[in-house]
Amino acid sequence: MENLGILIALFFLFSSSTSLHPSSHTNLQNHCLDVQRSALLQLQHHLYYAPNFTFSSKLELWDPNTHCCSWKGVTCDALGHVIGIDLSYQNISGNFHSIFNLHHLQRLNLAGNNFNTTLFQYEFGKLPKFTHLNLSASCFHGQIPVGISHLTRLVSLDLSYQEDCYWRNDQNDVSFDYPTLKLEKPNFKILIKKMRSLRELYLDGVNISSPSSEWCETTSLSLPKLSVLSMSNCDLRGHFPAEFFLLPKMQRIDISGNSRLMANYQNFQLTTLWSNLVELDLSHINFNGSIPPFHRSGVPNLASLDLSWNHLSGSIPSSLFTLSTLQTLSLGYNSFSDYQLKLDMFFQLSNLRLLDLSNMSLLIGSVG
Secondary structure, three states: OHHHHHHHHHHHHHHHHHHHHHHHHHHHHOOOOHHHHHHHHHHHHHEEEOOOOOOOOOHHHOOOOOOHHHOOOEEEOOOOOEEEEEOOOOOEEEOOHHHHHOOOOOEEEOOOOOOOEOOOOOOHHHOOOOOEEEOOOOOEOEEOOHHHHHOOOOOEEEOOOHHHOOEEOOOOOEEOOOOOEEOOOOOHHHHHOOOOOOOEEEOOOOEOOOEHHHHHHHHHHHOOOOOEEEOOOOOOEEEOOHHHHOOOOOOEEEOOOOOEEEEOHHHOOOOHHHOOOOEEEOOOOEEEEOOOOOOOOOOOOOOEEEOOOOEEEEOOOHHHHHOOOOOEEEOOOOEEOOOEEEHHHHHHOOOOOEEEOOOOEEEOOOOO
16 A cells, blocks of 8 residues: 555656646747847837826736746747737837847737837838738828838738828827828839738828829739738829739729729729639729629629729629629719619629618619
């Protein structure tokens, strides 16, 4: 019996030692390096919050007595290098210069903050490993720096919606005429021509003021992997060029709100190249003439189509009602000759969840 007790004690001792070993090994692997912790603590020191900020932020939870790989919003690799920082929607201001001492950083998300400054002071070229950069809706303004064009590994770039911010001037008066980001030097072509890995590009509200022949040709030739293009309200101008249809991996396109961008039936060449397209927003542009034929064979996966607030006329083509995958359709505020559309026509779209026919007259009755 005494020997049995010794065996049981040895069993529990062995079990506890083996169960502790993997976790201690994991902690050693993910332990934050001192130089990484120092850079993050500098970041914590140089960022601050708006006076009306009430809930605990990620930065406030960063405890210097714990290793930084465990801090909220921080991601490390197995060697303790910081590779990701997510401080989105923390209502923070200040500067983030110390981030550029994190030479292994791949992902940075500072969206939804209140920096109220330009991007010129930041050395983006020092972080060539960047794959994801999100600075949207953070009150940046002025020229987009050329350093961003050196981030050749970028998969996703989001600089959108800076104009949604309001800012305070030296007299603490609230101003809603916010100076937004712009692309002049570098221009759009220089910014993206080396980003061959880019899959998602969000520049909504950036003042590009570029002719369509430039940005469309550059996009189609320089970004072969692009699947999301969102450039609403960018002051794009000129005619809708054919090069736009040479992007076979596109899943989502939003170029709405560019009232000086002209398009018509002849510009549209929907082919099987857009077989992956899920969302298309062409609202609030200078789109005139008839609706182009949206055949199911050309856009078999299209779920959302917005052609509202244009100058479209003529009849709504029957091919539109073959798009059985459509869930959202917006055609309002156009000038169709079908003054009274039969509502039952839209019942053919069996997956439709949202239908916008604002400022159009409908006749309730059967098709035909």
